[in-house]
Amino acid sequence: GENVEQHPSTLSVQEGDSAVIKCTYSDSASNYFPWYKQELGKGPQLIIDIRSNVGEKKDQRIAVTLNKTAKHFSLHITETQPEDSAVYFCAASDANDYKLSFGAGTTVTVRA
């Protein structure tokens, strides 16, 4: 099955700086890579996703990049704000499965 590894496990950044979280996956058949944000006491929520036919996708201050050859993808948050403090999960899935395989999560803290 799919194995998704996520780094770092914790990340502390100064407000206004950028944050980068990296994930690798094992199954070359995976073609869908979403990112979820989990705020304290809540369930994870989708913030951005990318499919294998695209190398980069942006949505305001967040962007995701995908390198299918190397089997890794990354989340970039620019101009970080205190409300970006949360746990972020990467995930991967292939076209023949409903299920997502998740990374272990990254706790991001934005220092004011």
Place this chain on the structure above:
Amino acid sequence: IAGITQAPTSQILAAGRRMTLRCTQDMRHNAMYWYRQDLGLGLRLIHYSNTAGTTGKGEVPDGYSVSRANTDDFPLTLASAVPSQTSVYFCASSDSLGGAGYTFGSGTRLTVV
């Protein structure tokens, strides 16, 4: 508001007791899932159901059972709780092959003492 409802929100349970965590969705999604979330281990899949009437085992199924009698409900049962089942449990659903459209509930915090 469409989404997933989990109950209870939290529970303290004596070891050896039976417990059912409830999950209901109103989005008519085909697939439903149960995950447990533990510090440093992320979201681990316990059981899943791709459609009503079918279920499957995930990464950590031991000690848990599920049923899917209809589209909307997907209860998770701990037959005889043990302290290692202390965790936060999330129910999720999706309607698409390929992983898109995942929606999570707000979670149930379970403490087994």
